[in-house]
Amino acid sequence: MNRLSQMLLAGAAIACLAAVPAKAEIVIGAALNLTGIQAPMDEPGFRGAQVAIKELNDAGGLLGEPVKLVTIDGKSDPVTVGNATVQLIDDGAQLILAPCDFDFGSPASREAQAADLVGLSTCASDPLYSSWSLGDKQFTLSMWNTTMGATAADFALEKGWKKAYVVTDQFIAYTKSLPKYFIEQFKAGGGEILLEDSYNNGDNDFSAQLARLQALPEKPDVIFLSSYGTDIGTIIRALREVGYDAPVLGGDAYDDPALHQALGEKFGNDVYFVTHTWAGPDAGPEMQHFLKLYKEMYGQEPDTSFVATGYDAVMLLAEAVKAAGSTDGAAVAQALEEGQFKLLTGELDYTTADEGHMPNKAAAVIALNGGKTSFVGWRRPETVPAP
Template identity: 70%
Template sequence: GWKTAYVVTDQFIAYTKSLSKYFVEHYANIGGKILLEDTYTNGDNDFSAQLARLQALEEKPEVIFISSYGSDIAFIIRTLREVGIDSPVVGGDSYDDPALHEALGERFGNDIYYVTHTFMSPEAHPDMPKFLELYRAMYGEDPDTAFVATGWDTIMLLAQATEIAGTTDGDAVARALESNEFNLLTGKLRYKSAEEGHEPDKAAAMVALEGGKPVFLGWRRPKNPPKP
């Protein structure tokens, strides 16, 4: 695995800051070494200072974690690649964005890996074709990201729990949610006990960009993730 990392965090919203926080903590827990943590503000369109600090490192990072969103992810990756920095790039579900994939294109959209909610093909789940058929019937087009499946799964989760409980009684449904695993479009999910705060224990979809096109790598369920 990748033993050293460079981390750059977009400071504009809490999401990108918390994502980097969890990455840094978990990476250290599995024996990784952070060579440098740096920051960026969404919309700056200037990565020269961060680039200089990265290039000044005595050791080249084996992986780069970029926690940002929108067009700024593409801007940072293109900046790195144009000066010959070819370390793999990893990130979160903000990379699940067709506009980002298009902006990176065939030239820059390689050796990039991210986790998201699901992958919109039968590879991810046998019920995906049914979902896509229903989506097309309602909206007249294919969904462009995995985020659309989260709303579907919210309803299906309650439906499955109600079916297991055999009643719509709230306490019974809650017990069903607490004591079962659910196979959803967005991954297998179970909840921890009440004593553990009912933290969700959930699989995530791992996706790679190859030539600017997303490729499903499979489901991953993290072991010992940091506490929220």
């Protein structure tokens, strides 16, 4: 065989190889924040998502194809999250997992919407995370702050705590809207707000607020503190050190083992927070199954409910893809709107896009005493404030 014939045959072989399609797979792109201030919410969710991916693939994949999770660290920076999502979509992602917050997660959902893909935040709770502001293919797994705030208010009133001091951290949409809904529900139930105060995340100085609190003619029955990150511990310590031993209430940002450890036995008492689920067997039989899988993968028990949000987000997308029969954005969005889902984080159904894709969902109440958490129970308010 002469050299020209060999070259022609080689070229034909290369052409044949190029014509063989790559192995089909369903790709979920995740621009989660694995580092930075948002990592305590997103990194556990990433771990939970990995458990779900393995479970799906062990059972044969999705629509007969393996499922792949591709993650790029958003680094707790909204611009980086948006750019990472563009890269994920360019690289073939068919579904998008967005970070656990409106400020940090909305750039991912905006890019998903622009590409006609379904985007799902693992746990953004501000009502801004809606189809109204992000588009008809965008959802969040979390309850909205309307439910989170109302649950906290109802719990306080149920305990007989009638007078509240409220602190609003001006950090992000989440910290600003959560106390708004707490206050509305608390007042509607007969509670009284003694003082609404403000704090700026990163100040690490609560002395001005303490002076205003100490100037009140009476002490509050409960303190509702809406803050984020390490500032939560700083404020609780400041309150306890000057003798304010009233129960402290908050949202899911408290669901951080580093915070519980920082408060410890001395300061980690009479603290309650509303979050997504309880990472223990008494949360339900589905949780027992997840805990077994999680321990097999990581060799230890989860220490925050955020692991369940990542697992649920992947499994929710999988159920919707099965119902739709494809990863087509419009079909998957319709399946999410029409479905009713039983998850580790509670039963969930969404309203229509015209109604905001509001997640109808229960909440879990957790207590912190002696620096250790315990499960108070599931709560679903009979009424919630309008978003």
